[in-house]
Amino acid sequence: MSETLEALQEDIAAGRLQTDELVLNMGPQHPSTHGVLRLELVLDGEAVVKVIPHLGYLHRCFEKHAEAMTYPQVIPYTDRMDYLAAMNNNHGYALAVERLMGIEVPERVEYIRIIMAELQRIASHLVAIGTFGMDIGAFTPFLYCFRDREYILDIFERTCGARLLYNYMWVGGLSHDVHDGFEKDVAEFIRKFRPTIKEVNDLLNYNKIFIERTANVGVLPPDVAISYGCSGPMLRGSGVDFDLRRDDPYSIYDRFDWEVCVGKGDAGTVGDCWDRHMVRVWEMEQSCNIIEQALESFPEGDITEAIPKRIRPPKGEIYTRVENPRGELGYYVISDGSQNPFRVKARGPSFVNLSVIDEISRGHLIADIVAILGSVDIVLGEVDR
Amino acid sequence: MEHKEIFDHLTALFPETGLEFDEDVPCIVVPPAAIRDVSLQVRDDEMLQFDFLMCLSGVDNADGTLGVVYHLHSVPLGHKLTLKVIVPADNPHLQSVERVWRTADWHEREAYDLVGMVFDGHRDLRRILNPYDWEGHPLRKDYEVPEFYNGMKVPY
Numbered sequence: 001m002s003e004t005l006e007a008l009q010e011d012i013a014a015g016r017l018q019t020d021e022l023v024l025n026m027g028p029q030h031p032s033t034h035g036v037l038r039l040e041l042v043l044d045g046e047a048v049v050k051v052i053p054h055l056g057y058l059h060r061c062f063e064k065h066a067e068a069m070t071y072p073q074v075i076p077y078t079d080r081m082d083y084l085a086a087m088n089n090n091h092g093y094a095l096a097v098e099r100l101m102g103i104e105v106p107e108r109v110e111y112i113r114i115i116m117a118e119l120q121r122i123a124s125h126l127v128a129i130g131t132f133g134m135d136i137g138a139f140t141p142f143l144y145c146f147r148d149r150e151y152i153l154d155i156f157e158r159t160c161g162a163r164l165l166y167n168y169m170w171v172g173g174l175s176h177d178v179h180d181g182f183e184k185d186v187a188e189f190i191r192k193f194r195p196t197i198k199e200v201n202d203l204l205n206y207n208k209i210f211i212e213r214t215a216n217v218g219v220l221p222p223d224v225a226i227s228y229g230c231s232g233p234m235l236r237g238s239g240v241d242f243d244l245r246r247d248d249p250y251s252i253y254d255r256f257d258w259e260v261c262v263g264k265g266d267a268g269t270v271g272d273c274w275d276r277h278m279v280r281v282w283e284m285e286q287s288c289n290i291i292e293q294a295l296e297s298f299p300e301g302d303i304t305e306a307i308p309k310r311i312r313p314p315k316g317e318i319y320t321r322v323e324n325p326r327g328e329l330g331y332y333v334i335s336d337g338s339q340n341p342f343r344v345k346a347r348g349p350s351f352v353n354l355s356v357i358d359e360i361s362r363g364h365l366i367a368d369i370v371a372i373l374g375s376v377d378i379v380l381g382e383v384d385r
Numbered sequence: 386m387e388h389k390e391i392f393d394h395l396t397a398l399f400p401e402t403g404l405e406f407d408e409d410v411p412c413i414v415v416p417p418a419a420i421r422d423v424s425l426q427v428r429d430d431e432m433l434q435f436d437f438l439m440c441l442s443g444v445d446n447a448d449g450t451l452g453v454v455y456h457l458h459s460v461p462l463g464h465k466l467t468l469k470v471i472v473p474a475d476n477p478h479l480q481s482v483e484r485v486w487r488t489a490d491w492h493e494r495e496a497y498d499l500v501g502m503v504f505d506g507h508r509d510l511r512r513i514l515n516p517y518d519w520e521g522h523p524l525r526k527d528y529e530v531p532e533f534y535n536g537m538k539v540p541y
Contacts, residue, residue, distance in 0.1 A: 056515060061523065063499065064523050067524075224487075226436050226437055227436070228488045229487075240460065242460055316409070319440060321439065330439055330440045330456070342447075343444050343524075345444075347440040347442075352491070352492075355488060355490060356487075359487075
């Protein structure tokens with residue numbers, strides 16, 4: 001073994017030392033891939049030359065199943081796509097079928113849907129923030145995040161009986177009205193939750209070690225983000241001021257006063273891992289604002305009156321999109337006039353956001369891949385469908 | 386801009402191509418050999434600026450044709466557009482738009498994998514959700530689930 005750098009370089013030049021690229025498999029069973037995803041890393045020493053993702057380990061043929069089901073029977077399948085944000089998945093699908101059939105849902109349903117969707121957004125972001133910290137090596141914030149997520153799941157459980165997969169938002173309405181004391185529970189949760197954001201900020205987000213690991217890592221420029229179809233915190237982290245709740249309004253989001261959070265590059269470059277992470281933290285506060293305003297004007301009423309007896313949308317097709325915690329969740333539904341959908345295509349935000357991983361990982365070290373993948377925040381159930 | 390205006394604008398630019406307007410959806414139907422040029426135009430045109438491909442879906446129309454549907458959005462201008470390409474099921478070739486919008490890379494791989502249209506000019510057209518050695522395209526309406534896969538019984 002040569003001992004000086006010059007001697008090493010001489011060995012390489014003379015062909016005595018191998019300098020081939022190395023292929024390393026990360027996954028499918030790797031803790032930082034948050035599920036079953038295999039990343040084929042092509043390495044030059046410890047620097048990443050190329051990342052080739054291999055998906056499909058969790059493919060459950062959602063779209064094929066949907067064609068064999070009636071419209072309401074598809075809803076439980078949508079739960080299982082992004083299993084951390086099942087409420088939002090239900091919401092998108094219900095909206096698509098409602099628009100096909102021209103159904104107007106009652107005020108109270110809209111309010112409950114918004115409150116549920118925003119609670120789910122907080123719960124989902126708490127998982128993203130907690131596990132991202134854990135990927136980097138901070139274990140304590142993970143416990144804080146999961147403790148507060150549990151309060152939200154308790155509220156969901158009291159309303160509809162399920163903690164994760166709800167089948168709650170139906171076409172034209174909801175499966176249940178909210179439980180007695182729902183408003184009090186939610187208000188109590190918001191009161192308890194707001195200090196947690198500060199705790200997480202102190203513990204994790206402005207921690208020097210955390211910033212060192214995430215700032216200037218995996219920088220995603222805004223034009224690349226748009227070309228790759230990134231959405232949600234990925235897109236906003238890159239400084240693009242775009243949120244479907246404001247820019248393609250659905251439901252009743254236009255009635256509330258809230259802000260779209262955009263990455264500003266406070267710790268490093270605009271569009272790095274830290275920015276994407278912070279957009280999620282700021283969004284939780286905005287979700288609290290929306291929920292509080294919705295609770296102030298929470299109307300009474302019947303939640304079942306718009307649920308149709310027979311769900312048979314007229315012939316036609318529609319593309320509907322909603323803002324999932326991870327970005328734009330789109331449903332392309334084609335109806336041939338029968339009681340089964342002719343085609344349901346789900347455009348999952350995780351699937352599209354993951355496709356940019358090769359572009360933003362090149363040149364980084366292996367340890368940074370963990371940070372980058374954590375900041376993209378994928379749910380494999382939705383990537384593979 | 387509305388669909389009809391965009392259609393008039395595009396037919397003025399591509400008079401020979403044979404673009405058609407579908408009132409019902411509404412969408413613009415583009416011939417398979419022209420989709421790349423039309424895509425580049427709608428992306429780079431100052432008046433259109435469709436820089437965001439929301440969704441690309443493959444559909445089996447069950448009448449001997451396959452369809453590819455492009456849902457586009459313009460981030461700077463805020464308007465939307467739907468493009469459609471229809472190809473015969475026995476010769477499902479169309480141009481790839483993978484280099485126009487990078488997100489089309491995985492979307493086209495998915496459409497190829499599940500519905501089976503071939504995107505000419507795609508640099509890496511492999512299966513994406515199914516195993517690489519899977520046979521057939523599951524979202525075809527006449528698809529039959531194989532009994533065995535690599536000697537294992539398929540439980541369905």
